[in-house]
Amino acid sequence: MLRIVAHAALLASALGLGSCGFADSRAPVPEFMRLKEAEQPPPEAPPDVKRVVREQINVVFLNTSYPREVHVAPPHREVRGQGWTACVSAQLTSATGSTLGTQIYIVTISGGKVVDRRRAEVDDICGTETYEPI
Secondary structure, eight states: OHHHHHHHHHHHHHHHHHHHOOBOTTSSSOGGGBOOOOOOOOOOOOOOHHHHHHHTHHHHSOGGGOOEEEEEOOOEEOSSSSOEEEEEEEEEEOTTSOEEEEEEEEEEEETTEEEEEEEOOTTSGGGGOOOEEO
């Protein structure tokens, strides 16, 4: 019986001590008990939007839209995240062959690659950007 009580006490103390662990970096405990904050990666340098869009034009526009007169705006740091966003405009053709006119997209660039694109909306800053041909 004494052996069972000793094992139970040992198990209880092991669980008690094991659950303490380390506190996060802002906890009110001594410094040596705090976890170190994760190092943030250094901010990514602004991408060469002209080169990225030229090399990945098929990611930004469909092949069947026959993009012409492609222009890009300077990149801006993404509001949330580590990447960059830039406005891209081009003359496009619809699937039926009719002209769609100038269409503007916002592309998200991370690590030198286009990772997302969406059509620009009225609230976006693309209407006030300065564009350069690629």
